[in-house]
Amino acid sequence: MTTADEYRLLGFTDADREAAEKLAVDPVATADFAAQLRKVMGTFPAEGELTAPDDPLVSVAAFLQTLPDIRRYHAERGISDEISWATLADLGRQLNVNRRTHGDFGLETHWWMTIHWVGAIFALGRLQFLLHQVPDAHPVPGVASGEWVVGVHIPESGPLTPEAVEDSFAQAREFFPKHFPEYPVKTATLGSWLLDPYLLDNLPQESNMVRFGRRFTPYGEPRDSQDSAIFFTFRSHDLGKLDEFPQDTALQRLIVRRIRDGGTWQTAFGYTTL
Numbered sequence: 002m003t004t005a006d007e008y009r010l011l012g013f014t015d016a017d018r019e020a021a022e023k024l025a026v027d028p029v030a031t032a033d034f035a036a037q038l039r040k041v042m043g044t045f046p047a048e049g050e051l052t053a054p055d056d057p058l059v060s061v062a063a064f065l066q067t068l069p070d071i072r073r074y075h076a077e078r079g080i081s082d083e084i085s086w087a088t089l090a091d092l093g094r095q096l097n098v099n100r101r102t103h104g105d106f107g108l109e110t111h112w113w114m115t116i117h118w119v120g121a122i123f124a125l126g127r128l129q130f131l132l133h134q135v136p137d138a139h140p141v142p143g144v145a146s147g148e149w150v151v152g153v154h155i156p157e158s159g160p161l162t163p164e165a166v167e168d169s170f171a172q173a174r175e176f177f178p179k180h181f182p183e184y185p186v187k188t189a190t191l192g193s194w195l196l197d198p199y200l201l202d203n204l205p206q207e208s209n210m211v212r213f214g215r216r217f218t219p220y221g222e223p224r225d226s227q228d229s230a231i232f233f234t235f236r237s238h239d240l241g242k243l244d245e246f247p248q249d250t251a252l253q254r255l256i257v258r259r260i261r262d263g264g265t266w267q268t269a270f271g272y273t274t275l
């Protein structure tokens with residue numbers, strides 16, 4: 002059973018802890034997904050190797066059930082408690098995002114949290130880094146087929162200052178050779194709405210977001226993704242609510258204006274030396 006202390010370290014709000022304590026989902030489905038997680042933990046499963054349950058709450062129950070396993074895996078890799086909990090606390094953050102988006106206890110992004118629970122992603126300061134092999138279908142310039150890289154992810158946890166970003170990259174440069182020496186990494190990649198060329202051209206050039214995006218060299222073709230921009234900015238998937246979205250910041254105004262003008266937000270790709 003998850004303790005109050007563990008819920009706190011996992012970043013649960015009181016409302017989500019109370020809901021989790023009352024969670025009653027199919028025990029067989031939960032045990033099945035927990036067994037799948039244990040089996041692939043630390044093996045960097047390929048996409049599709051792990052099937053997330055249909056019911057995201059089954060995933061939540063399985064994550065809680067396998068907390069001792071993922072904690073043990075982190076410890077075996079010599080990863081500090083601080084980094085381990087900071088990584089796993091994305092669960093509480095994502096539950097809270099779900100509450101803000103849908104108004105209730107749930108985990109729309111349960112597929113995302115499986116990455117944490119198989120031991121492939123780590124929160125190092127401001128950023129998260131996902132250790133993976135570059136897929137042949139989406140090659141990165143200068144990176145060999147099958148080479149290991151780290152994918153950069155940006156949790157919603159305050160300003161993305163250049164100092165915090167630099168500190169995270171410095172941590173990553175030490176962390177991966179130390180804890181995963183058999184997976185040498187030289188390159189960091191980013192696939193994000195934060196690299197949409199339109200965003201980089203139209204937000205203030207001195208903003209954290211533009212300075213962050215400009216660290217990466219673009220590659221590949223951007224893909225249309227209106228939903229990412231409105232989800233990450235407004236925590237909504239509802240394009241019918243453009244009139245209701247707040248218009249207090251430069252970003253909020255830019256997002257809505259472009260859509261009203263008939264434009265489409267995109268996810269774009271970039272890489273940089275780690």
Ligand SMILES: CC(C)(COP(=O)(O)OP(=O)(O)OC[C@H]1O[C@@H](n2cnc3c(N)ncnc32)[C@H](O)[C@@H]1OP(=O)(O)O)[C@@H](O)C(=O)NCCC(=O)NCCS
Binds near residue numbers: 154157158
């Ligand atoms: C990426 C992120 C950390 C940037 O935050 P930041 O460092 O505060 O951004 P900046 O200082 O560069 O902000 C530039 C402008 O955009 C606004 N802004 C930035 N992020 C915003 C957000 N999520 N919602 C509303 N406005 C936002 C700022 O207020 C500022 O406008 P202003 O000058 O009118 O106040 C933030 O947008 C965030 O948490 N996003 C969600 C996570 C995410 O998108 N991850 C990537 C997933 S692929």
